[in-house]
Amino acid sequence: MFKRNLIQTLSLFLFFTGNYQLLMAQQTTITLRADKPSGQISKHIYGHFAEHLGRCIYDGFYVGENSSIPNTAGVRNDIIAALKNLNIPNLRWPGGCFADRYHWKDGIGPKDKRPSVVNTMWGGVTEDNSFGTHDFLNMCKLLGTEPYLAGNTGSGTVQELSDWVQYVNFEGKSPMSDLRVKNGQEKPWDVKFWGVGNEAWGCGGNMTPEYYVGEYRKYATFMEGHNLFKIASGANVDDYHWTETLMKGIPLNMMNGIALHHYSFPAWDKKGPATGFTEQQYFETMKTALRMDELITKHTAIMDKYDPGKKVGLVVDEWGGWFDVETGTNPGFLYQQNTMRDAMIAGTTLNIFNNHSDRVKIANLAQCVNVLQAVILTNKEKMLLSPTYHVMEMYKVHQNATLIPVEVKTDDYIFGNDKLPSVSVSASKDAMGLTHVSVVNINKSKDEMIEIDITGQQYNSVSGRILTSPGIDDHNTFENPAYVKPVVFNGAVLKGGKLKIKLPPFSIAVLELK
Numbered sequence: 001m002f003k004r005n006l007i008q009t010l011s012l013f014l015f016f017t018g019n020y021q022l023l024m025a026q027q028t029t030i031t032l033r034a035d036k037p038s039g040q041i042s043k044h045i046y047g048h049f050a051e052h053l054g055r056c057i058y059d060g061f062y063v064g065e066n067s068s069i070p071n072t073a074g075v076r077n078d079i080i081a082a083l084k085n086l087n088i089p090n091l092r093w094p095g096g097c098f099a100d101r102y103h104w105k106d107g108i109g110p111k112d113k114r115p116s117v118v119n120t121m122w123g124g125v126t127e128d129n130s131f132g133t134h135d136f137l138n139m140c141k142l143l144g145t146e147p148y149l150a151g152n153t154g155s156g157t158v159q160e161l162s163d164w165v166q167y168v169n170f171e172g173k174s175p176m177s178d179l180r181v182k183n184g185q186e187k188p189w190d191v192k193f194w195g196v197g198n199e200a201w202g203c204g205g206n207m208t209p210e211y212y213v214g215e216y217r218k219y220a221t222f223m224e225g226h227n228l229f230k231i232a233s234g235a236n237v238d239d240y241h242w243t244e245t246l247m248k249g250i251p252l253n254m255m256n257g258i259a260l261h262h263y264s265f266p267a268w269d270k271k272g273p274a275t276g277f278t279e280q281q282y283f284e285t286m287k288t289a290l291r292m293d294e295l296i297t298k299h300t301a302i303m304d305k306y307d308p309g310k311k312v313g314l315v316v317d318e319w320g321g322w323f324d325v326e327t328g329t330n331p332g333f334l335y336q337q338n339t340m341r342d343a344m345i346a347g348t349t350l351n352i353f354n355n356h357s358d359r360v361k362i363a364n365l366a367q368c369v370n371v372l373q374a375v376i377l378t379n380k381e382k383m384l385l386s387p388t389y390h391v392m393e394m395y396k397v398h399q400n401a402t403l404i405p406v407e408v409k410t411d412d413y414i415f416g417n418d419k420l421p422s423v424s425v426s427a428s429k430d431a432m433g434l435t436h437v438s439v440v441n442i443n444k445s446k447d448e449m450i451e452i453d454i455t456g457q458q459y460n461s462v463s464g465r466i467l468t469s470p471g472i473d474d475h476n477t478f479e480n481p482a483y484v485k486p487v488v489f490n491g492a493v494l495k496g497g498k499l500k501i502k503l504p505p506f507s508i509a510v511l512e513l514k
């Protein structure tokens with residue numbers, strides 16, 4: 001009774017003092033353990049993915065040398081500039097499912113001599129191979145990013161993959177390096193990241209994990225050269241048996257990474273629209289996105305059993321939101337708009353990766369341009385940066401920084417009979433001594449009053465930016481490309497060693513503490 005009176009009195013007080021918006025707010029407390037800095041957040045967690053799928057490569061990155069759209073060797077200059085601004089650390093290519101259907105020798109040599117084949121995986125369209133190995137690796141140079149080549153262990157051969165490694169990496173004289181030189185590339189590209197197949201449990205060959213272990217060992221043996229980081233095709237979501245079988249069956253000195261794929265949607269068979277979705281669809285999407293934490297924790301526990309020294313990295317080389325294609329577009333092209341919901345997926349997922357950076361060493365958002373949760377959409381000469389782009393740009397401060405562990409007590413975002421944690425956070429300290437905190441409120445309708453206790457470090461100033469918008473499905477269009485974009489955030493105050501933040505519904509702030 002007394003408690004109820006107190007709450008009523010407090011509510012009236014807040015109402016009459018004009019602070020009635022606090023009634024709608026929730027409360028989260030966070031401790032920043034600046035006294036316990038952890039390991040380095042690998043910049044490769046911020047990687048991207050470009051598949052020969054829909055309009056990602058053709059009519060996306062690559063418009064051809066003769067296009068009227070400004071380009072360098074056929075790659076759009078505006079895309080190059082936008083991605084350089086993200087400091088993209090690595091780019092995975094040519095798939096995806098396409099990788100296990102791709103024969104790299106089709107994509108080298110004079111373009112008019114390259115064979116046209118059918119992209120049986122995505123839309124049954126003609127693939128003229130005009131964008132091949134040289135085009136991709138030279139584009140990576142322009143972007144200042146490390147290539148991650150996904151090898152074909154499905155429809156290819158051991159010899160074919162072994163030849164690809166030699167073609168791109170061998171400095172001395174050999175049939176493959178001679179061919180590379182003949183095709184105009186004197187120096188090898190020195191590609192470090194190699195995928196040994198993709199989704200071997202599905203589109204990569206429908207293998208059992210036991211069978212794939214044997215295939216992996218064989219292919220990896222003949223992928224010869226120094227400094228290769230070999231990534232085994234990993235589990236689909238919560239297939240823990242897959243991870244366990246690989247960890248048990250592949251010697252640690254033969255594998256540097258093991259993949260994991262997990263997408264977010266309301267339901268796999270009812271993905272719903274990318275815009276104009278309901279709150280239920282938003283809530284269910286966030287539920288699958290936040291599941292990434294549990295998946296990483298459980299796959300890590302298995303890996304820890306066989307690899308306590310954490311030599312093998314967990315490589316989440318496909319993640320992101322997957323919704324219905326836009327009306328009127330080819331269903332095999334996976335073209336979807338990108339809203340504040342996608343920004344919520346990106347912000348929370350990247351926080352999860354940062355907080356698990358002792359094991360997660362590489363991750364790739366699917367996909368970079370015009371496919372699934374794209375950071376860039378194009379329409380002829382027009383280009384737009386999606387809300388997800390802005391999250392990636394705001395979070396780039398965490399790349400290679402030292403993780404600062406966080407302890408979080410957050411309220412719930414309640415929908416129906418279900419609930420999710422409202423607030424997600426991660427923090428790091430960069431090489432210049434600046435601390436960055438990225439904080440996300442996924443709650444659809446309530447502000448979050450966040451109080452951050454900082455142990456082991458004194459700060460004098462806070463500044464930051466916020467990505468927020470009035471509607472959860474707000475997005476950028478070719479007519480209004482800058483509708484959603486980050487702005488200066490004035491909702492954080494540093495007082496008495498504590499940081500207080502008022503974060504609006506479905507918004508993301510990245511703060512800098514000095």
Ligand code: AHR
Pocket residue numbers: 051095096097098198199318366367372
């Ligand atoms: O990213 C789209 C597809 O999703 C990829 O090609 C495949 O690996 C996954 O199933």
